[in-house]
Amino acid sequence: MFENISERLQGAIHKIKGYGKITEDNISEIMREVRLALLESDVNYKVVKEFTNNVKEKALGLEVASSLKPAEMFVKILKDELTELLGKEKVSLVNKNFNVVMLVGLQGSGKTTHVGKLGNWVRKKYKKNPLFVACDIYRPAAIDQLKQLGRKLNIPVYSEDIKDAVKIAENGIKYARENGYDYVFIDTAGRLHIDDELMNELKRMNDALTFDEILLVIDSMIGQDAINVIEGFNNELPLTGTILTKLDGDSKGGVALSVRHLTHIPIKFVGTSEKLDGIMEFDSDRMVGRILGEGDIQSLIEHAEEVLDKDIAMNTAKRLNSGKFDLEDFLLQLNQIKKLGPLENMLKLIPGAAKMGLNNVNIDPKDIAHIEAIIQSMTPKERKNPDIIKASRKQRIAKGSGTSVQDVNRLLNQFEMMKKMMKQFKNGNMKMPF
Amino acid sequence: MGIFDKIKNVFKKEEVIEKEEVKLYDKGLEKTRVEFTSKLGKLSKKYREVTEEYFEELEEILIMADIGVNTVMDFMDRLKKRVSKEHITDTEMLKEVIVDELFIIYVEGESLTTKINYNDNGPTVVLFVGVNGVGKTTSIAKLAYKLKCENKKVMLVAGDTFRAGAIEQLDEWGKRIECPVIKSESKDPSSVIYDALKIAKEDSYDVVLIDTAGRLQNKVNLMKELEKINKVIGNQIEGAPHETLLVIDATTGQNGISQAKSFKEITNITGIVLTKLDGTAKGGIVLAIKENVNIPVKLVGLGERKEDLIPFDIENYIYGLFKDMI
Known part of the structure; x- marks a missing residue:
């Protein structure tokens, strides 16, 4: 997501490597690059100004005192300043005996979707029993949307056919208390921060009810207007945090750098896919690493651990070791991989991905679907023993899976190669690539 | 001068x-x-x-x-x-x-038009595309209302089969502006669109407005789906879609350029609908998009009511921005 900042900064850092020391002359040129990179990433203009001034000052001031090479020094300063910008301490979502959280934001920022994701999240992480309350009484079918998400997640939705959001929220919270729910999420209508009437509605809600958290949902593609939006909501409501959505797009999400610095409200979550588990806690250290191109192996592992079924993984590992790995296992593996969400996202998190050219790899989930279809068109016997698959069987499989014999051949070849590679890993002839 | x-x-x-x-x-x-x-x-x-x-x-x-x-x-x-x-x-x-x-x-010396490119032999098809949450469905409803006021026979097609509640949202708008909405249980947008265009030809509709699911421009599979939708439309009605409008949220920052580029690679984007201009966002990215990707703005969304969609006019736009100054 931050390719551009990281690439440009890396370019700037590379330039510094050529210099013996940081001087007023050479740093200006580098700071220009840094400045443009940040502006292109939608970081707030004032934040950029302050940031580049700070970095420049520190880089020049430390010149004599430090024994580090200029480039290393520059990276360290950038890292410190970026961490400073993003806020060092992690602030988790509230977790009490009974919690009420309201989501607010502009139209189309992703409030309803993230109510769904958060409900799923607190149930998994906090072992809570969530309830959704539908207070978007304006947008056509907004309540329907929440209900559909609720059905998918098996989380009930409290709604009323009245035009009073305050009343609905109040009743919803009451309903939760009386029926054994301990985590209430209030979905609200999207509104402009300058819409007095609708902002008043939120204020009335805040006056009448007690919220443990009020989260501002922000689209990560937002530009310089972010500051008006954030301040607009923050001036009217006691915001406790923000959620940055759509970070799986190719926006550079510079708003992440501005939010915290300009308002002192922590970023609590980031939205990373359209799926209902596409949400992660925000971590500034990792984000800084990502900006500077150091990758994010930790969040990769965490995400994998969260999603993957450990039993299946253990079983597969055992079978791999015993050399019994067959197409049936392969199919199970594919299903596991699919749960991780778009593979591009995973690739990007690997350190050095940009250098290996992996940041721009496009993987079509349909390719995986095709492989699946081919294996599913095989008989159990064929899956256990792919060697018996000859011409006529191949034709049948191709027909059954809507692919061609070439596709079937390719899959069988790839599978054979994979098995060979795995044997080599096992025998210790080859080092694991990571 | x-x-x-x-x-x-x-x-x-x-x-x-x-x-x-x-x-x-x-x-x-x-x-x-x-x-x-x-x-x-x-x-x-x-x-x-x-x-x-x-x-x-x-x-x-x-x-x-x-x-x-x-x-x-x-x-x-x-x-x-x-x-x-x-x-x-x-x-x-x-x-x-x-x-x-x-x-x-x-x-840049061009003469630009904000008029819709009508099909003289049969229904005119307008396809709406864009990333998530920019206001595609709402813009469709507003345009439909505008066209209905011009006495056109308008059909809406619920092609967003992915997002929860999207079909219901369009359906609700259809009721409000009294416009038929074609929808289906199928999860495949192409099949809904195929059926809708058939009806549009048989019942000689003037304009067909097609909604699609929001998609981030770097999602390969979703962009391929859009490619397929485009093909299906073209196979049903020659020369269609006659307009493909990219909907862009005025709060969008530099990513707008990437959106315009990527969508233009897949579909023949003929114009932009710039939504939510009634906030504090200035939507200046459209200037960069015009300069870099050469897509003009056709329509502007200025509010949540059905009347709040008007043709874009650069003169009005910049004049509005600089009124006090001149």
């Missing part, structure tokens, strides 16, 4: 804009304009003479309007050149030059 002569030369206007529309524009852009122009007005009061500080502050104003970074940098270079070539020292005079140069970025 004065700025208004220039405008008149560039815009061979086919019709006079109704006063009502101008008023709506003014109202919608009021917040935008107040901030933007008061800043520029203040700037020329603060600096009587053109200095380096003046340029720096001007750059800030333009960047804050989300006009693309590179567009602004090039613009500043050109402006500085003109200033030194024409020996401009008075900031009052420079204001006119600034507006002038902004026009040039957008127009």
